[in-house]
Amino acid sequence: MKPFSAPVDDILFTLNHVVGAxxxxxxxxxxxxxxxxxxxxxxxxxxxxxxxxxxREGARLEGGRVRLPEGYKTAYDAFVxxxxxxxxxPEAYGGQGLGGVIGAxxxxxxxxxxxxxxxxxxxxxxxxxxxMAFGSDDQKxxxxxxxxxxxxxxxxxxxxxxxxxxxxxxxxRAEHDGAGWRITGEKIFIxxxxxxxxxxxxHLVLARTGAAEEGVKGLxxxxxxxxxxxxxxxxxRVTRIEEKMGLHAQPTCQLAFDGAEAELxxxxxxxLKAMFTLMNHARIDVGLQxxxxxxxxxxxxxxxxxxxxxxRDDSGPVSIDRHGDVARMLAEIDAAALGxxxxxxLALVTMEAGDDPWLVxxxxxxxxxxxxxxxxxxxxxxxxxxxxxGYLEEYRLSQIYRDVRIAAIYEGANGIHAxxxxxxxxxxxxxxxxxxxxxxxxxxxxxxxxxxAYAAWQAARARLETMPDPGPxxxxxxxxxxxxxxQAVWARIAAAAEHHPDPARLTRAAAVVARQAARAExxxxxxxxx
Numbered sequence: 161m162k163p164f165s166a167p168v169d170d171i172l173f174t175l176n177h178v179v180g181a182x183x184x185x186x187x188x189x190x191x192x193x194x195x196x197x198x199x200x201x202x203x204x205x206x207x208x209x210x211x212x213x214x215x216r217e218g219a220r221l222e223g224g225r226v227r228l229p230e231g232y233k234t235a236y237d238a239f240v241x242x243x244x245x246x247x248x249x250p251e252a253y254g255g256q257g258l259g260g261v262i263g264a265x266x267x268x269x270x271x272x273x274x275x276x277x278x279x280x281x282x283x284x285x286x287x288x289x290x291x292m293a294f295g296s297d298d299q300k301x302x303x304x305x306x307x308x309x310x311x312x313x314x315x316x317x318x319x320x321x322x323x324x325x326x327x328x329x330x331x332x333r334a335e336h337d338g339a340g341w342r343i344t345g346e347k348i349f350i351x352x353x354x355x356x357x358x359x360x361x362x363h364l365v366l367a368r369t370g371a372a373e374e375g376v377k378g379l380x381x382x383x384x385x386x387x388x389x390x391x392x393x394x395x396x397r398v399t400r401i402e403e404k405m406g407l408h409a410q411p412t413c414q415l416a417f418d419g420a421e422a423e424l425x426x427x428x429x430x431x432l433k434a435m436f437t438l439m440n441h442a443r444i445d446v447g448l449q450x451x452x453x454x455x456x457x458x459x460x461x462x463x464x465x466x467x468x469x470x471x472r473d474d475s476g477p478v479s480i481d482r483h484g485d486v487a488r489m490l491a492e493i494d495a496a497a498l499g500x501x502x503x504x505x506l507a508l509v510t511m512e513a514g515d516d517p518w519l520v521x522x523x524x525x526x527x528x529x530x531x532x533x534x535x536x537x538x539x540x541x542x543x544x545x546x547x548x549x550g551y552l553e554e555y556r557l558s559q560i561y562r563d564v565r566i567a568a569i570y571e572g573a574n575g576i577h578a579x580x581x582x583x584x585x586x587x588x589x590x591x592x593x594x595x596x597x598x599x600x601x602x603x604x605x606x607x608x609x610x611x612x613a614y615a616a617w618q619a620a621r622a623r624l625e626t627m628p629d630p631g632p633x634x635x636x637x638x639x640x641x642x643x644x645x646x647q648a649v650w651a652r653i654a655a656a657a658e659h660h661p662d663p664a665r666l667t668r669a670a671a672v673v674a675r676q677a678a679r680a681e682x683x684x685x686x687x688x689x690x
Contacts, residue, residue, distance in 0.1 A: 161555055162463045164208035166200035166269045167455045168193075169661050170498060175261065177656035178649065179505040184512055186259040195247075195258070196265050202242060203273035206235050211274035214409030215559055219355075221401050226354040226411045228280075235277065236357040240310030248285045249308035250292065253300060260285075260441065260512050264505070267445055271452035275563045276409035280313060280352045282445065286438040287314035287362055294381070294426035294434045303362065303383060313358040316438055317347040317365040317384075317415065334367035334382055334422060341424055343367050343384060343417040346399075349570070353413025354386075354398045361386035363396065363415075364438065365422060366431050374429075381431035382422040395420040406562030439571060440524055444511070446571045447504040447527040450535030453564040454497035457535075457542035460555060462490055464546050480545075488672070489541050495650075495669035496534040502649035503527050503642075518596035522585060523645070525577035530642035532567035532574065539564060575635060582634035586624055594621060597641075601648055605655065609677030610647040616680035617644045620687045633687045640683035647677055 175181040176189050210231035217229035239245065248263040249255020263285050270278040284307045291303050306312040323329040332345025343365055347353075354361065363384040370378025386394055395418040402412040426434045465481035472478055480486045507523035510516055539561040543550030550557050568574045585593045601614050620640055624630045630637070650673045657663040657670075 162460050164204055164211075164273050164456065165459055166196075166203055166272060167459070167497075168196045168200050168269075170455065170501065171265055171268060172196060173656070173660045174498075174502050174505050174653075175265075175509075177659040178502050178652045179509045181261055181505070181509050184259070184261065184509065186257075187261050187512075191258075192262060192265060195262055196269070199244065199266050200269055202238070202244070203269045206238050207270065207277050208273040210235050211276065211409070212556065212559070214274070214276060215406075216408075218408035219401055219411035221398060221411075224398060226356060226398060226401065226413065228355050228357055228411070229409050232277070232280075232355075232409065233357045236281070236310075239281065245281070245284060245310035246308040249288050249304060253288075253304035254308040255288075255304075261508060264445070264448060264508050268448045268452045268501075271449045272456045274409070275449060275453070276407050278449070279407065279410045280355060280357070283314040283316055283352065283438075283442075284312075284362075286316070286441055287364055289441065290364060290381075290434055290437045291383075291425065293437050294430075295383075299383065299423065299425065306360065307362060311359040312362045312385075313352060313355065314362045314364065315350050315352055316435070316442075317350055317353075317363050318435065319349045320346060321348055330366060330368055330379060331372075332365070332367045332417065334365075334369050334380060334424075341382060341422045342419045343382060343422045344419050345417050347415045347417070349402065350413045350415050351410060353411060353415050355411060364425070364435070365417070366435055367422075369428050369431075376432045377429055379431035380428045381425045381434040383425050384417070384420050384422040388421065405565060406559065407566065440520075441511070443524050443528040443571045443577075444504055444507050446567050447500070447507075447531035450531040450533070450564060450567050451497055451500045451504060453535040453560050453567075454493060454500060454538035457538040457557060457560055458490065458493040458497055460557060461493060461542035461545040464549070464555070465490060486545055487668075489545050491668045491672045493538045493541050493545075494665065495672045496538050498653065498666070498669055499646045499650055499673060500527075500531040500534045502653060503645055504531055506645075506649060516596055518589075518593045519600060522581070522593040522597045525572075525581045525585075526638060526642050526645060528571060529568070529574040529577045529638055530646075532564070535564040535567060536561065574638075578634035578638040579631055581641065582624055582630040582637045586621075586630065591625075597645075601644060604648045604651050607647065607651045607654075607674070609674045610644070610651055612677045613640070613644045613647045613680040616640060616684040620684050623688050627690070633690045636683050636686045640680055640687070643676070643680050643683065646673060650674075 181187050214229035220227050246255045247258050251257040288304050334341050334343045365382045365384050368378050369380040397416045399414045399416050466479050468480045469477050470480050504527050507527045511520045543557045654670050657666045
């Protein structure tokens with residue numbers, strides 16, 4: 161099995177030369193390179209080695225508390241000691257204030273080493289961002305330093321039995337008893353709902369303060385700590401750990417709130433607005449999770465194919481990466497990782513710049529859906545490269561597939577994002593988000609593939625505007641949109657290829673993407689046939 165190797169050169173190439181991260185005021189390319197190299201060494205040496213045994217051992221529930229696999233506490237202590245918890249937290253509250261792009265670099269590398277570890281630690285930056293945007297000065301002073309210092313990890317408590325993605329059906333209630341708020345209800349699918357590696361847990365909980373008939377307008381956001389100030393446990397219980405397909409080391413919990421003490425964050429009735437501060441960044445991060453797995457799958461498959469000898473040519477025995485179909489599969493995996501990363505980074509840099517909010521609205525669902533599915537396809541194709549060995553646990557591709565599979569489901573199932581794109585965003589503000597995307601594409605130096613795909617997209621948009629219900633074709637429309645965006649970022653990648661350590665590798669991947677432009681007409685045909 162090939163040890164994990166962080167794709168630092170690819171990450172920095174995309175940020176510095178493809179998506180324009182240097183235009184951000186708080187981004188320093190040299191510093192980004194140093195941080196990426198340091199964290200890559202940490203992830204390769206400390207986080208990656210606990211991933212496979214952690215998957216085998218799994219998290220377990222003992223006496224009402226979660227126990228993580230051996231090695232996770234030690235790895236987290238080292239993570240804290242080196243200051244990684246404070247990376248993006250504001251300096252005024254004990255952080256380093258390095259911004260979302262640096263956080264994304266670390267998060268992708270972290271996922272490639274162990275998605276289970278990433279999901280335990282990576283809600284903290286979003287929790288801090290939410291408190292900075294909606295919390296009081298007193299809450300900022302009390303809540304942020306323990307998270308920046310690694311004493312607390314965070315959770316996001318939205319989903320409930322029977323509610324799922326329909327948050328208007330949330331039944332968990334928050335009542336004010338005169339002294340403060342108390343939360344009662346049940347939440348499910350809570351990543352890191354309990355664990356034994358941090359001193360405490362900072363739960364952000366969406367709860368109903370208004371009447372049921374108010375739907376999402378009756379929801380408020382609360383901060384609920386796992387312990388009281390005196391060290392006693394708050395009334396938050398783990399009722400079970402879900403038995404999942406993958407991510408066995410990451411405890412996905414059902415939580416019962418039995419009159420748990422909590423504090424209102426922001427204004428009453430504006431909980432969903434506050435929660436989206438956490439969710440929108442999380443959706444781009446989920447896209448990067450898919451890309452991290454695609455890059456890992458490529459690394460494993462390419463290394464195996466270069467060593468596996470089968471057949472011969474005029475010069476003698478050859479490794480299977482010299483076989484045409486294997487070379488095609490490797491190039492497809494590599495193109496998915498390189499192109500998907502550029503798409504996610506483009507959305508991230510646009511979000512951090514804050515100068516085109518409609519484009520961010522448009523890109524977020526496309527990136528989340530496309531990149532999560534790219535990770536699944538990459539794992540599946542890499543298995544095919546390895547043949548029977550790909551089906552064995554030894555080469556870890558099966559774990560990659562099991563772990564990445566959730567990315568197409570959580571933070572909004574991909575079908576929901578497709579319907580939001582083809583429905584809500586199409587009609588919001590007379591299609592302002594669609595117009596922002598059109599401007600992005602039209603400002604890109606055209607290639608034959610981009611021109612072909614964009615023409616199909618324009619025709620598909622026109623067709624959607626005549627449909628009372630675009631739901632049946634929402635998924636092919638999102639697929640077509642992602643294809644256009646992919647052609648656009650590959651035009652940028654090709655233009656900057658000389659800055660990459662291996663331009664020939666980019667050329668091989670670019671050829672695959674160029675051929676795929678022809679599929680845009682098939683997407684359009686599916687849409688217009690409805």
